Amino acid sequence: MLTDRQLLFFEAVRATGGPGKHLASFRRETVTCTEPTSRALGLFVRVSIGAAGLSQPLRFTFPPLPPALRAQGRHLAAALPRPVA
Numbered sequence: 909m910l911t912d913r914q915l916l917f918f919e920a921v922r923a924t925g926g927p928g929k930h931l932a933s934f935r936r937e938t939v940t941c942t943e944p945t946s947r948a949l950g951l952f953v954r955v956s957i958g959a960a961g962l963s964q965p966l967r968f969t970f971p972p973l974p975p976a977l978r979a980q981g982r983h984l985a986a987a988l989p990r991p992v993a
Contacts, residue, residue: 941988
């Protein structure tokens with residue numbers, strides 16, 4: 909979940925499609941995201957998210973089904989700044 913102040917991660921509850929246990933939170937101003945890349949003929953979208961305090965970026969792959977997940981991955985990447993080179 910991305911708010912105006914934080915990026916929050918929750919465990920997924922597949923039975924209901926809702927959020928479960930809180931896993932991590934990062935202040936939004938400390939978070940960066942790579943440009944989304946497509947894999948397997950554009951079916952998967954992959955992004956890497958870095959934040960202050962992380963030794964390595966978190967890598968996320970958004971699956972092809974349902975198609976809305978790929979769009980959500982692209983929207984998340986568009987809402988976060990890119991890392992400074």
